[in-house]
Amino acid sequence: MxxxxxxxxxxxxxxILVAFGAWVLREAFKMPLRGSYAGVKNVxxxxxALFPIIVGVFIVFLGTLLLVHAIRSGGAAFFVxxxxxxxxxxxxxxxxxxxxxxxxxxxxxxYLLIPRVDFFLASALFLLYTIxxxxxxxxDLLKRxxxxxxxxxxxxxxxxxxxxxxxxxxxFPNDMLALVFLGGYIGYGLAQTRTREVLRQKFVQSIGVxxxxxxxxxxxxxxxxxxxLPREGLIMEGLYRLYYALFW
Amino acid sequence: MSAxxxxxxxxxxLAVMLGTPFNIVLLxxxxxxxIFFGAAPGLTATLGVALLxxxxxxxxxxxxxxxxxxxxxxAIYGGSYSSILINIPGTAAAAATAMDGYPLACQGxxxxxxxxxxxxxxxxxxxxxxxxxxLTPLICRMALNFTSFEFFLLAFxxxxxSGTLGSKDLAYKGWISGFLGLFLACxxxxxxxxxPRFTFGIPELExxxxxxPALIGAFGIPQIIExxxxxxxxxxxxxxxxxxPELRELLRHLPTAIRSAxxxxxxxxxxxxxxxxxxxxxxxxxxxxxxHPERYGRGEIDGVVAxxxxxxxxxxxxxxxxLSLGIPGSPxxxxxxxxxxxxxxxxxxxLTIDHPTFIPKVTAALFLSAFGMFVVGMLLVKQVIKLLKxxxxxxxxxxxxxxxxxxxxxxxxxFNLYLMLPIGxxxxxxxxxxxxxxxxxxxxxxxPMADANLRRALMVSEGSLLPIFTRPVALVLFLATIFMAVxxxxxxxxxxxxxxxxxxxxSGREDYVLAQxxxxx
Numbered sequence: 141m142x143x144x145x146x147x148x149x150x151x152x153x154x155x156i157l158v159a160f161g162a163w164v165l166r167e168a169f170k171m172p173l174r175g176s177y178a179g180v181k182n183v184x185x186x187x188x189a190l191f192p193i194i195v196g197v198f199i200v201f202l203g204t205l206l207l208v209h210a211i212r213s214g215g216a217a218f219f220v221x222x223x224x225x226x227x228x229x230x231x232x233x234x235x236x237x238x239x240x241x242x243x244x245x246x247x248x249x250x251y252l253l254i255p256r257v258d259f260f261l262a263s264a265l266f267l268l269y270t271i272x273x274x275x276x277x278x279x280d281l282l283k284r285x286x287x288x289x290x291x292x293x294x295x296x297x298x299x300x301x302x303x304x305x306x307x308x309x310x311x312f313p314n315d316m317l318a319l320v321f322l323g324g325y326i327g328y329g330l331a332q333t334r335t336r337e338v339l340r341q342k343f344v345q346s347i348g349v350x351x352x353x354x355x356x357x358x359x360x361x362x363x364x365x366x367x368x369l370p371r372e373g374l375i376m377e378g379l380y381r382l383y384y385a386l387f388w
Numbered sequence: 389m390s391a392x393x394x395x396x397x398x399x400x401x402l403a404v405m406l407g408t409p410f411n412i413v414l415l416x417x418x419x420x421x422x423i424f425f426g427a428a429p430g431l432t433a434t435l436g437v438a439l440l441x442x443x444x445x446x447x448x449x450x451x452x453x454x455x456x457x458x459x460x461x462x463a464i465y466g467g468s469y470s471s472i473l474i475n476i477p478g479t480a481a482a483a484a485t486a487m488d489g490y491p492l493a494c495q496g497x498x499x500x501x502x503x504x505x506x507x508x509x510x511x512x513x514x515x516x517x518x519x520x521x522x523l524t525p526l527i528c529r530m531a532l533n534f535t536s537f538e539f540f541l542l543a544f545x546x547x548x549x550s551g552t553l554g555s556k557d558l559a560y561k562g563w564i565s566g567f568l569g570l571f572l573a574c575x576x577x578x579x580x581x582x583x584p585r586f587t588f589g590i591p592e593l594e595x596x597x598x599x600x601p602a603l604i605g606a607f608g609i610p611q612i613i614e615x616x617x618x619x620x621x622x623x624x625x626x627x628x629x630x631x632x633p634e635l636r637e638l639l640r641h642l643p644t645a646i647r648s649a650x651x652x653x654x655x656x657x658x659x660x661x662x663x664x665x666x667x668x669x670x671x672x673x674x675x676x677x678x679x680h681p682e683r684y685g686r687g688e689i690d691g692v693v694a695x696x697x698x699x700x701x702x703x704x705x706x707x708x709x710x711l712s713l714g715i716p717g718s719p720x721x722x723x724x725x726x727x728x729x730x731x732x733x734x735x736x737x738x739l740t741i742d743h744p745t746f747i748p749k750v751t752a753a754l755f756l757s758a759f760g761m762f763v764v765g766m767l768l769v770k771q772v773i774k775l776l777k778x779x780x781x782x783x784x785x786x787x788x789x790x791x792x793x794x795x796x797x798x799x800x801x802x803f804n805l806y807l808m809l810p811i812g813x814x815x816x817x818x819x820x821x822x823x824x825x826x827x828x829x830x831x832x833x834x835x836p837m838a839d840a841n842l843r844r845a846l847m848v849s850e851g852s853l854l855p856i857f858t859r860p861v862a863l864v865l866f867l868a869t870i871f872m873a874v875x876x877x878x879x880x881x882x883x884x885x886x887x888x889x890x891x892x893x894x895s896g897r898e899d900y901v902l903a904q905x906x907x908x909x
Contacts, residue, residue: 150821255802274616277619
């Protein structure tokens with residue numbers, strides 16, 4: 141960050157820090173400072189509130205120092221100026237779009253796919269989207285892939301979360317849905333890169349990595365390290381059957 | 389244990405570790421992986437140790453330590469590959485190496501530079517190892533006299549000094565980062581009265597925030613975002629012909645290697661101050677004492693020797709406070725601490741009593757790691773360089789999956805993932821605003837120790853703070869912490885500056901050290 145941007149960020153952060161420190165203090169003062177808790181007689185110096193109070197006081201103090209420094213070095217003025225000058229065009233810069241695309245990948249992977257879908261499929265979807273969107277070095281393609289992935293994730297969330305009865309007749313309904321999502325994404329990617337040989341090659345490479353890496357991880361964690369995966373469904377069931385057919 | 393008994397355990401442990409083929413494969417595998425993690429821009433030593441911790445979960449403690457130290461040593465050394473061959477430091481620790489390593493490579497001496505780097509790193513690691521073996525038991529013995537006040541002040545001091553020295557901008561940004569870490573450590577039921585703090589009624593938070601997922605989030609997620617946010621830059625490698633140990637050349641530079649290694653050990657022992665500062669400091673010292681300072685930055689071998697022996701010696705330095713006091717000396721050492729806790733080893737003064745053979749075991753693992761690094765460095769350079777040609781985007785996406793499975797596998801809790809991501813995003817935002825991450829991590833690790841010891845100390849003294857002033861070690865730690873805070877006040881800083889008006893050690897290009905010295909008031 142440049143000096144000006146840094147001071148502007150300092151101004152905003154210091155306000156957040158002071159508010160956060162005050163909240164920590166408020167919560168800490170709700171903890172038992174005196175009296176008796178769980179049959180233990182409390183004095184202030186053994187209270188569970190003591191350490192959070194110290195932490196809160198320091199956060200407020202250091203936040204205030206940062207605020208003073210930010211104001212003295214023009215951070216407040218830069219911030220006000222920035223608020224006046226801010227344009228949608230500037231906010232939707234390429235860097236910010238990339239950032240949002242990464243957040244989409246990580247957020248959907250951790251909060252949407254991992255708890256609901258077989259680990260192989262969840263990882264394959266995450267890898268395919270992340271690699272294909274960023275490896276192409278084409279911002280238009282990144283936007284298109286991100287939109288498709290966001291839409292697919294939304295539909296997945298609605299069907300898997302809101303309308304589970306729709307797919308109740310299927311074994312592993314969420315995995316089936318994720319499989320359709322994966323197939324749809326592959327089809328969309330191939331269609332988007334149809335006319336550009338280099339990009340198509342990269343997309344095919346992305347598919348290879350997206351399938352190979354989760355396979356290696358699933359096999360090594362489940363069968364060698366004996367660590368259960370976050371969610372085991374359709375693909376892991378297939379792998380189990382294969383494993384028992386081959387080695388037992 | 390006597391020195392002789394320690395030596396016997398050390399030799400026995402070497403024999404045991406080398407006696408199993410699996411261990412040898414693991415050693416070379418983890419060193420190679422470490423070199424790759426160090427060499428690949430975007431991947432770091434800390435991330436490598438963090439991700440490997442997951443895989444060592446089911447191994448015995450000794451084998452796990454061998455693998456993790458192999459990764460650590462390999463990664464710190466591996467950073468020099470990309471510094472020398474593409475002028476992009478693979479890790480911050482190798483940034484100083486690029487100053488003279490890349491000009492050497494441009495002169496067609498990449499093989500020579502890598503040979504010198506390998507040998508210097510080997511020497512540096514060995515010097516660090518000697519200090520681990522010699523000093524750790526002594527400090528452990530001394531620390532046995534510490535009471536709760538000393539432990540509280542030590543934890544506090546560790547956070548403050550890592551915040552002060554690790555911050556590129558204002559020192560108190562480092563302290564804020566440390567206190568945010570301490571806050572995260574407060575979450576969960578407190579150790580003494582079992583009272584739920586900041587749990588919001590969420591049962592998964594009652595046990596507190598698991599250290600390993602927090603560390604993986606803090607070090608992994610910012611790295612992924614940082615690399616993917618930028619446009620892909622094609623890397624151009626300098627050609628490497630032959631890598632030789634360059635022993636004769638190194639003999640000429642032996643004083644620099646030893647001096648830099650000693651600096652590295654000293655800096656490594658300071659909590660939270662990593663290999664990068666050790667490398668820059670020894671580079672600066674080497675330049676200031678050189679008869680030909682004008683040659684630095686143009687392919688001076690002394691510069692490469694200085695930074696590489698210092699950053700690898702720093703590993704030993706960082707392990708000393710980790711084992712003896714339970715305070716990590718560097719970010720990868722913080723991860724190592726997480727791994728030790730996972731394996732049921734509680735580092736600290738009681739280590740020599742609870743696990744009397746543990747320090748010789750660590751030194752044996754460190755020795756084998758140095759040896760493995762030397763062998764892999766000499767024989768497999770070209771293969772590692774081939775691996776470096778894997779696109780960063782692909783690597784980062786894979787690292788994303790590894791972060792997730794790594795955070796999950798430790799406690800088998802999906803909730804760990806829900807915490808890892810926000811902690812990672814917080815760490816990313818803080819990094820962008822020049823807040824150091826090491827104090828945050830040290831805060832998370834040392835928070836429970838600081839909290840419990842403060843209250844225990846006050847319980848013994850019945851609320852009196854007088855023991856801080858009557859106990860010598862406590863007083864020294866207290867005064868040092870106060871001095872550190874006061875030294876950041878603007879008029880005190882300008883007074884210090886007036887006192888020490890010396891010529892700068894480094895040129896304008898070496899902006900890292902300048903950034904350290906010209907911290908805004």
